[in-house]
Amino acid sequence: MTATVLDGKSLSLQMEAELAVRIQALKAKLSGKSPVLATILVGDDPASATYVKMKGDACERIGMASRKVILPESTTTAELLQEIDQLNADPLVHGILLQHPVPKQIDERICFDRIDIKKDVDGVTTLGFGKMAMSEPAYGSSTPAGIMHLLRHHGIAIEGKHVVVIGRSPILGKPIAMMMLNANATVTHCHSRTRGLAELVGLADIVVAALNQPEFVKGAWIKEGAVVVDAGYHPGRIGDVELAAVIDRCSAYTPVPGGVGPMTIATLMAQTIEAAEKYA
Amino acid sequence: MTATVLDGKSLSLQMEAELAVRIQALKAKLSGKSPVLATILVGDDPASATYVKMKGDACERIGMASRKVILPESTTTAELLQEIDQLNADPLVHGILLQHPVPKQIDERICFDRIDIKKDVDGVTTLGFGKMAMSEPAYGSSTPAGIMHLLRHHGIAIEGKHVVVIGRSPILGKPIAMMMLNANATVTHCHSRTRGLAELVGLADIVVAALNQPEFVKGAWIKEGAVVVDAGYHPGRIGDVELAAVIDRCSAYTPVPGGVGPMTIATLMAQTIEAAEKYA
Structure with missing residues (x-):
């Protein structure tokens, strides 16, 4: 199987081109x-x-x-x-x-x-998290919102899929689990106290690694054909997943670097422009 | 195995007795x-x-x-x-x-x-949900907060356990999943779009049924020795779980009625008194 590269760098450049046009319109306003x-x-x-x-x-x-x-x-x-x-x-x-x-x-x-809340374009407030969780309008936390955008752009189905999220930070693990749930995924949320992590990861159609530990998630844990989202970034250009060991068996993956990172920044830009369009 | 009855009625009466004392102290204030x-x-x-x-x-x-x-x-x-x-x-x-x-x-x-937010003693605001999710002080939604209290009262271990939550309503499914996660459980969050629900329920150490469908969760799905929390209440004194079919195999369960329901009300009372103590 040749895995799809979820190229965040390329999508972020496309987004930037579109955002530049919207900024010109905004300047007039x-x-x-x-x-x-x-x-x-x-x-x-x-x-x-x-x-x-x-x-x-x-x-x-x-x-x-x-x-x-x-x-x-x-x-x-x-x-x-x-x-x-x-x-x-x-x-x-x-x-x-x-x-x-x-x-x-x-x-x-x-x-x-x-x-x-009107200026919380990085989606870090508890109010913004609560609104997002209840499907009310709010800027999502940039990294998870960028991941969702990247998956959707590549036509990755989420509804009914089993998503395993590893990590529960306020700006990544918790919001991505909630975004996936709201997108109708079944979500298993794992973290440092989880027992039997390898087996749980093995159930996932989509794995989101966001635990900030270099190559902690072993390639062998991941089911054949799964989608791998790696939100980690560590020295040596590696992420939270042992990517080399799964690249031939997964259906899609985010490269490190060039996957999740650029999407975080592009999402922050997009949400700032949205705020300016809304409140300027 | 004789299952522990997680008797919410009895605990709620204990709570009421304690709350009555606190109210007398409050009246002086x-x-x-x-x-x-x-x-x-x-x-x-x-x-x-x-x-x-x-x-x-x-x-x-x-x-x-x-x-x-x-x-x-x-x-x-x-x-x-x-x-x-x-x-x-x-x-x-x-x-x-x-x-x-x-x-x-x-x-x-x-x-x-x-x-x-100071008077949100039933824990229904998005801000309160966001704060609770981020482990900031906030009144939890009454029903899930009552469930957590009932489990803790009976010494049910949560840390490291696999909790399967079925249902994702704003005042029950979403907050209980977050409370369980913050209590260091691994949480699988299921709902109407979940595929393979029976198998996922079978993984649970603790099952929380909160989908509001009479006896939708079959007793046979549930692992031997699991804890069963049934937040449903339907005509005929039945809940969301086919309790009769699991009562001999589970380690503990909430009866219907007399389990979760009384804890919801007692929690609402307790949180109102807490608010009065804090802001009166």
Whole structure:
């Protein structure tokens, strides 16, 4: 079987081209101004700095403005909340991204939840999660929303399929499980306390690995013909799945890199533009 | 094997006795006034009228006041929202119960979400669901929160167990799946579009039937020694599980009636008192 490559890089470029056109239309509405994504980077984590830079670069490619807020490692919760309040109040800002993770002295949940739901284009608030879970309008968390888009783009059937999600983080595992459930999949949600993980993974028509452990999910666990979504990214260009061992037996897979990662950024862009179209 | 009866009736009576004591303490704080649960019943559904009456009776048994709002079948969304706004603003009201379901011309989701999170003692708002899902303080939806309490009271281990939830309603299936996940269970979430339901149920250490179909879940599907939680209630005193066929093989089960139902009401009472203690 030749597996379909779920090429997120390629789809994200298509999305960017479409978004660039919508931005031109938006500019007319905004008296010549570009919509704005505010990005907040707190502290010195080099990976976070890279992710924020990639998001700023994507804004630039499609003609969207970004407002870069950079705060020191020593920032307090109160200081970060104040920054968020300012961005919430600023009519020129259409979306707010607070890069996860923040330094450990900050209460990340309180800060995420301070983001105005109208500007929560990265889908990180508890309110946004609750709305999405109840099929109400809300911006989904970028990474899981990007995965859903990628699967749909490739015509991967979800309804009635058995999806096994591994990992239960607030911005990935929990929302993707809920999105899959709402798309009529049967969802088995596994995590660090799960017993018999290999057998459960073996039941999956679609495996979503989001546990952030290099090649933790062995290729041999995965059923022949399954779809493999790998949301991990680790040094050595590997993900959470031992992809080399399953690539000849699965029906489709996301490459690492170039699968889930670019979809996260493109989804963030798309949701920011949607917010600008809606509230500008 | 003699199965443990997860006797919700008995536990609810114990809870009521404890709650009555807390209400006496609260009255001192409230200058002699009782805490108040407002109940809203819209329309002529006889089952809903019965449920609201049972909740009012429970208030009376424990010395809590209830404010009964009864609205006609023809009530509009706007009219119901206005009632909710009044109860939100009233400092004498500590909790609000909007009995589900409301007549079909009403947008139930908008009405649920209008309830102030501080008074959402029945755990029906999307914000409350989101907070609960992210392990933030929030009142859980009464029925699933009552089930969790009943299982814990009987020392049923949840961590690392495989829980199969059948049904995905906003106030039962979705929240119980999330509560089980947060209690470190591996959760398989099934519903009307699930294929191979019998086999999946057969994997469960704990089965939660919440699909509202009389005896849809066959006793033979259930693994020997499993725990059976039946949230259904249908004419003829039967639930969603064919209980007679599994009662000799399971390790514990909720009877119908007298299992989940009384726990729903006791949980609603407990959460109203918690709200009164917190905000009075």
